[in-house]
Amino acid sequence: MAVAAAAEDAVLAAATHAMRERLARPILVGQSDRIREIAESAGIGLGGIELIEAPDPVVASTLAVKLVHEGEADLVMKGLVRTKDFLRAVLNQEFGMRRGRAMSHVAVFESPDRTRLMMLTDCGINIRPRFSRKINIIENALELARALGIEEPKVAVIAAVETVELPTMPATLDAELLRRLGEAGRFGRCIVDGPLAMDNALDGHTAEVKGRGSPVAGQADIIVVPEIETGNAVYKTIRYIAGRELASIVVGAEGPVVVTSRADSAETKLYSIALGSLLSQSAAETAGREGE
């Protein structure tokens, strides 16, 4: 795992924690002196960890992304660099991690009854995705769901209501069309339903009372929101009102991209790295099978 601009205590703690848990072997990219200084004063051991010198956060991002591009690393993690600068490096045409599909942000959290994992997308990258971008967002989330071992993922495409309402609520039409694409087999083995209100996705009983029967009701693995404001606010409501940890990752590039925020807890950072590690392993296995 290449860590871009690693000179921050919380980033170093997360990277070395992940190493101790055998989730990833970090390569720290940044100002080596500063990284060693911070590690020492925070009591973090860097034994056996490779450091690559980079004078500033933008160069560090470029070098870290290049490591993935050249096959030296499987995933990349954002350190103390502005998200915008970091993602620009990821998207670089020449040495970046593009693979001809839009990237999207997926958050993972426990289902209300804590029996399984659920995904929420997009909470951080796509602001107001058009229909074609929503297809990518679903494809990316399905890739992650399959890496998590969910054989037939159930996808709930969310709106404020359960029926198509035009012209007032265009998200409801997108949801209806995505459902039909799913039925037509566009997304492989999975069940896509929409438009569904959030309660239908989360609670089977509510869907029943409302007369909106759905194989996805109360059993959604993936919740697709219409725009970033909804994703972002729901993510943070889960974190700060439900008091639950989440992991999150950016999917759709050549390798998983871990973009945690400074405000994220140590657990969220560790879980996010674990998610990236799992996804890159699953991708390698798929590529291996395809190469046979």
Place this chain on the structure above:
Amino acid sequence: MAVAAAAEDAVLAAATHAMRERLARPILVGQSDRIREIAESAGIGLGGIELIEAPDPVVASTLAVKLVHEGEADLVMKGLVRTKDFLRAVLNQEFGMRRGRAMSHVAVFESPDRTRLMMLTDCGINIRPRFSRKINIIENALELARALGIEEPKVAVIAAVETVELPTMPATLDAELLRRLGEAGRFGRCIVDGPLAMDNALDGHTAEVKGRGSPVAGQADIIVVPEIETGNAVYKTIRYIAGRELASIVVGAEGPVVVTSRADSAETKLYSIALGSLLSQSAAETAGREGE
């Protein structure tokens, strides 16, 4: 409290429960035979409750709203009638409950640490409110906050980020302008801040880490979302992931309007009536003071 189309067991249970708790004295509008039949088979006593005959849900809504219009009732509650039909009666020019201000939906729930009440708006009426409508939405929420005894309400205007981002995120500009209107005294005694991401509103520590100091951070009384998808999804995340009860009410009309959904719990229904009762009492007191 006039109950429109009261012939449903959950509605009758909520209305009579509210009466036992001395929150409201219900007047049931609808098919009286059917109401008596349902009450009997559900074991609900209707002693001392006035019934007003109405042949169908639309007429029942009209009559119930008219009771408020004519001062015979202080608030109105939706029973077994489509929300659209019910609100059409509320908005009727002749005998409805308009008072020259847009109506909006306000949900009330406990703060993350359960020490106080918070408000979320709009989760159910205004789909994609323009700037001027957002002013009304804040005014309505402030009216409720003051009825709840909050002397200087703190209002967080939510977006996906904490800075103005144009042209990609118009909600951030609205938030910035609403903050300035607040500073200029447009909303009376209160503090309005925005754009804030949801975590800043809910958690003071996060705001600190992010360097977005705000008197509202972690202390918001009112959370204003940019559009209905966000409000609706956050409401249901609080309900079904955080597992908390909410109350909700429509504010901005001549009297409070209780619009609970069939899927709402008995607690949510009771709390919502309590909220309406409190708001109508507070409005009466204010009017009394102004009349002195």
